[in-house]
Amino acid sequence: xxxxxxxxxxxxxxxxxxxxxxxxxxxxxxxxxxxxxxxxxxxxxxxxxxxxxxxxxxxxxxxxxxxxxxxxxxxxxxxxxxxxxxxxxxxxxxxxxxxxxxxxxxxxxxxxxxxxxxxxxxxxxxxxxxxxxxxxxxxxxxxxxxxxxxxxxxxxxxxxxxxxxxxxxxxxxxxxxxxxxxxxxxxxxxxxxxxxxxxxxxxxxxxxxxxxxxxxxxxxxxxxxxxxxxxxxxxxxxxxxxxxxxxxxxxxxxxxxxxxxxxxxxxxxxxxxxxxxxxxxxxxxxxxxxxxxxxxxxxxxxxxxxxxxxxxxxxxxxxxxxxxxxxxxxxxxxxxxxxxxxxxxxxxxxxxxxxxxxxxxxxxxxxxxxxxxxxxxxxxxxxxxxxxxxxxxxxxxxxxxxxxxxxxxxxxxxxxxxxxxxxxxxxxxxxxxxxxxxxxxxxxxxx
Amino acid sequence: xxxxxxxxxxxxxxxxxxxxxxxxxxxxxxxxxxxxxxxxxxxxxxxxxxxxxxxxxxxxxxxxxxxxxxxxxxxxxxxxxxxxxxxxxxxxxxxxxxxxxxxxxxxxxxxxxxxxxxxxxxxxxxxxxxxxxxxxxxxxxxxxxxxxxxxxxxxxxxxxxxxxxxxxxxxxxxxxxxxxxxxxxxxxxxxxxxxxxxxxx
Numbered sequence: 001x002x003x004x005x006x007x008x009x010x011x012x013x014x015x016x017x018x019x020x021x022x023x024x025x026x027x028x029x030x031x032x033x034x035x036x037x038x039x040x041x042x043x044x045x046x047x048x049x050x051x052x053x054x055x056x057x058x059x060x061x062x063x064x065x066x067x068x069x070x071x072x073x074x075x076x077x078x079x080x081x082x083x084x085x086x087x088x089x090x091x092x093x094x095x096x097x098x099x100x101x102x103x104x105x106x107x108x109x110x111x112x113x114x115x116x117x118x119x120x121x122x123x124x125x126x127x128x129x130x131x132x133x134x135x136x137x138x139x140x141x142x143x144x145x146x147x148x149x150x151x152x153x154x155x156x157x158x159x160x161x162x163x164x165x166x167x168x169x170x171x172x173x174x175x176x177x178x179x180x181x182x183x184x185x186x187x188x189x190x191x192x193x194x195x196x197x198x199x200x201x202x203x204x205x206x207x208x209x210x211x212x213x214x215x216x217x218x219x220x221x222x223x224x225x226x227x228x229x230x231x232x233x234x235x236x237x238x239x240x241x242x243x244x245x246x247x248x249x250x251x252x253x254x255x256x257x258x259x260x261x262x263x264x265x266x267x268x269x270x271x272x273x274x275x276x277x278x279x280x281x282x283x284x285x286x287x288x289x290x291x292x293x294x295x296x297x298x299x300x301x302x303x304x305x306x307x308x309x310x311x312x313x314x315x316x317x318x319x320x321x322x323x324x325x326x327x328x329x330x331x332x333x334x335x336x337x338x339x340x341x342x343x344x345x346x347x348x349x350x351x352x353x354x355x356x357x358x359x360x361x362x363x364x365x366x367x368x369x370x371x372x373x374x375x376x377x378x379x380x381x382x383x384x385x386x387x388x389x390x391x392x393x394x395x396x397x398x399x400x401x402x403x404x405x406x407x408x409x410x411x412x413x414x415x416x417x418x419x420x421x422x423x424x425x426x427x428x429x430x431x432x433x434x435x436x437x438x439x440x441x442x443x444x445x446x447x
Numbered sequence: 448x449x450x451x452x453x454x455x456x457x458x459x460x461x462x463x464x465x466x467x468x469x470x471x472x473x474x475x476x477x478x479x480x481x482x483x484x485x486x487x488x489x490x491x492x493x494x495x496x497x498x499x500x501x502x503x504x505x506x507x508x509x510x511x512x513x514x515x516x517x518x519x520x521x522x523x524x525x526x527x528x529x530x531x532x533x534x535x536x537x538x539x540x541x542x543x544x545x546x547x548x549x550x551x552x553x554x555x556x557x558x559x560x561x562x563x564x565x566x567x568x569x570x571x572x573x574x575x576x577x578x579x580x581x582x583x584x585x586x587x588x589x590x591x592x593x594x595x596x597x598x599x600x601x602x603x604x605x606x607x608x609x610x611x612x613x614x615x616x617x618x619x620x621x622x623x624x625x626x627x628x629x630x631x632x633x634x635x636x637x638x639x640x641x642x643x644x645x646x647x648x
Contacts, residue, residue: 396520403510403521412503436505
């Protein structure tokens, strides 16, 4: 048993390898962490920051790619806290992960009764940096509008935990990490993980931190799936749950979009059957295209039209060529190239697959309501009118299933034209709803 | 904060510790009152965002949605009482809403404004234009009250659904109540509104 300074509790089978602002380098194979020049930040942009030609930019950067480049630069970055578990993580696919690491961040302080924990679950490409600057991009936390002192998830009152999911690439064990038995990166030898596996790992993290019950589990998109899975898998540990812009299963359309992204990655010759780390390459083009396609699904038609319309990018007229004539093209290119800086291509394959496999009702013989039977958890389900990736109907479907089991559930549909991404944006009604809900839950548990 | 008199009259009809669905629950004042005073396990349905947020902040479970479209999702006899307060006249299909309420709740409480009040009748007779009253202060073209009815109209609809009217209260303009006979002509002329306690067939 080792002490975990993060909250000052002991836990079975958990070894703290780092807390605070240290590095997790030591945990990795030194051969793979001797990165002479990590994939650097995008070249200084001229004009619009996304005024970049995708292919040129990637080619320019590939030239300086080091051997054994770890595609994600977290090796050099602060990944917050990390715990290495010696106990195996038993996965839905039948395999086990052992040992495995969970990297996480905390904000605020645990109260004396340990009743004020809010577990934030991140989305597909998110990570534990929910309310602090991202160590790779330097950008503010992905939900710093929602989480922080005085914010709806108030870190002055609540103890906020956010952990990188299993299969991720910001310090938690994933395909880019070194497999202990082979000494090489997992690559495609990494076992397929599910949303339920991710939740199991998070539950082990909470065990290690000595937290039995969480006041609220909250997250959007894939984070919302994790929230639902938490409520289904550990009903006794979840006082309240806030799944935002999600569904109890991935639709055919969602799977289709994910498959386009995966095929783009795997079609990139630099992917090399998933072993690109050993070849010193990175399927940046494929990953960027995957991100571009996915990014379209995060926005609404109205938002795209409002933001970009048919505006041309740094030119007076169309060029009669295939350069980025339109601002929307330039914007998507920017989304693509900045993404490859901070995300691992294999991780993208694994996590999208986990989302595709998610189907809470299937676990219960096809009846979603069964997943929540007898649940004492208080639910707040939130959707956005213009979200076509996880439309209101899908969210409402979950709410009705909960109603059918007489669970305590609220459903709120927020009017916005910003599409799926709205959950990450400045949406006053979203903030007001979450704030009001958490306050009432906090009052009921004395937090 | 004291409850509006008509809501207090509804609250008085709700049994202790029952399960209640309040359709068009507004800011949740009635549900909160019922939870506090009668240990009621209440649920709300509300369309307006600010009202939904107010309910959530009060810790009340509320579904943002529309009585016209969402009631079909609720299982039969899921609630001891279903409440529809001052809302039926806004439904696109009041008959369907009533059928659902009678199905979902073992009992149904409905309150409604009375378009048969003598002032309304006189206003139409005297001016020849759609009446505007204190309770119904809209022009005909922008009113959300698209299916106004009189007490007699509602009683006829209740009979058509074969529901039993177990109690009927007449409301005056201040929301004060007095028992009435549902079929009597007097309240239809003199009451500003009515509250009915129904039981489905």
